[in-house]
Amino acid sequence: MKKIGLIGCGNIAETYFKSQDYFNNIKFVACADINQVSADECAKQNNILSMSVDDLLNNEDIDIILNLTIPKAHYEVSERALNAGKHVYSEKPMAIKLSDAKKIIELAKKNKLYFGNAPDTFLGGGIQRSRQLIDEDSVGKVLIGNFIFAFSGVQTFHPNPESWFQEGGGPVIDMGPYFFTALVNLLGPAKNVRARSAKFSDKRIVETGVKKGKEFFVDIPTSFMMDIEFHSGSIIQGFLSFDVQNHARNHMELYGSKGSIIVPDPNMFGGPVLTSKELGTVWEEHSVENMYLGKTNIVNHSGRSNEAPRQSNYRGIGLSEMIYSIENQKPHRCSAELSFHVLDIIETTIKASTINEECEIKSVCSQPAYFSENDVKVLLK
Ligand SMILES: NC(=O)c1ccc[n+]([C@@H]2O[C@H](COP(=O)([O-])OP(=O)(O)OC[C@H]3O[C@@H](n4cnc5c(N)ncnc54)[C@H](O)[C@@H]3O)[C@@H](O)[C@H]2O)c1
Known part of the structure; x- marks a missing residue:
């Protein structure tokens, strides 16, 4: 059994500890x-050892580092772990600069180590069922579409929201990975992007935790609108914002030559997926409740716009699938190649919004292989 050391004991760590209950090869x-x-608190709660970052990286018993630090620190921590001879699975994004992500790919290759990257939500029932329907030609060729993630900002629920409003933060870096990864999984790689961004205020107020009521500076744009053209020919319009009080749009709608598909929240694992062939007809519902990674496992309404009160969260599947791939010497799905391309879409979107020109996305990657129920089954407890 591979042993995992976790660096970054913040908000999301608890979700990864839960993944030990679902998957048979995750052991922190x-x-x-x-x-x-x-x-120290995290170690006590989860009955594991607490170490300094240096000691963890130098510990010969540990095979894999799970990097759950903030985006700005991802590169530094992943680089140190790869240099220490550990495989790495990192939270998204891979790095905040494409040039640093490139160094990670080269280092992992040189040291013959795996590098995996979140998000793994595209491996969930909702996006995989959508993939199956598109691959089966249920809606024909996807021509156009749109997606939205919009709420009033991380300061509403996170006790330390500042980094979301500084370089390395913002809605494209924070939420873009879910939408872009889902789209690359459904449509293949992206080709170019046109974009616009806006910042509507210079300061925000922390709304929860010990810093409640404290003002902090907003350094970067908080709303982005973009059009992305894919190599398949599909053109998808995106809207990512921390400036919306409420909305009632679907997370993602794709319009094909034979019909339309409503893709469920790419930030989660559940469904349902909806399809319709003709204007005015009833939408056909494709439940994912009978899929291993689609079944509802949380009932917890965040109150966020358009977020389902019952949800499916199987974060950790990407890590589990990487461990299986290491042990069986196979390529893994949450790959460096995929996350590098997603980071390229992110960086190019921000650039296009800054220079007001269509920008080419220079990298490509292959569409990840379909993740079947049999592929999932071998990883379950
Ligand atoms: N919170 C969520 O709901 C959520 C969901 C999905 C993904 N993520 C991603 O997970 C990552 C962590 O998010 P979070 O919400 O847990 O953040 P957080 O701020 O709550 O926790 C990050 C932790 O990393 C530590 N840290 C920062 N720099 C470090 C360094 N150089 N070395 C060691 N430790 C360091 C901090 O002290 C902190 O404890 C981010 O990349 C985020 O995008 C978060």
Whole structure:
């Protein structure tokens, strides 16, 4: 059994600890954080060892580092772990600069180590069922479409929201990975992007935790609108914003030559998927409740716009699938190649919105292989 050390004991760590209940090859043995108190608390709660970051990286018992630090720190922590001879699975994005992501790919290759990257939500029932329907030609060739992620901002629920409003933050870096990864999984790689962005205020107020009521600066745009053309010929319009109080749109709608498909929330694992062949007809519902990674496992309404009160969250599947791939010497689905292309879409979107010109997305990647129920089954407890 591969042993995992976790670096970054913040908000999302708990979700990864839960993944030990679902998947048969995830075992955390130690954790570390730049803030020793956070590491000590996390270790105590989860009955594992607390170490300094240096000691964790130098510990010969640990095979894999799970990097759950903030985006700005992803590159530094992943690079150190790869240099220490550990496989790495990192939260999204891979790095905040494409040039750093490239160095990670080269380093992993040189040291013959795996590098995996979130999001893994595209491996869930909702996006995989959508993929199956598109591959089966249910809606024909996807011509155009749209997606939205919009709410009033991370300051409403996160006790330390500042980094979401500084370089390395913003809605494209934070939420783009879910939508772009789902789209690349459904349509293949992206070709170019046109975009616009806006910042509507210079300051925000922390709304929860010990810093409640404290003002902080907003350094970057908080709303982005974009059109992305894919190599398949599909053109998809995106809207990512921290400036919306409420909305009632679907997460993602794709319009094909034979019909339309409503793709469920790419930030989660559940469904249903809806399809319709003709204007005015009833939408056909494709439930994912009977899929291993689609079944509802949380009932917890966040109150966020258009977020389902019953949800499916199987985060950790990407890590589990990477571990299986290491052990069976296979390519893994949450690959460096895929996350590099997704980061390229992110960086190119931000660039296009800054220079007001269509920008080419220079990298490509292959569409990840379909993740069948049999592929999932071998990873389950
Ligand atoms: N919170 C969520 O709901 C959520 C969901 C999905 C993905 N993510 C992603 O997970 C990552 C972490 O998010 P979070 O919400 O847990 O953030 P967080 O701020 O709550 O926690 C990050 C932790 O990393 C530590 N850290 C920062 N720099 C470090 C360094 N150089 N070395 C060691 N430790 C360091 C911090 O002290 C903190 O404890 C982000 O990339 C985020 O995009 C978060």
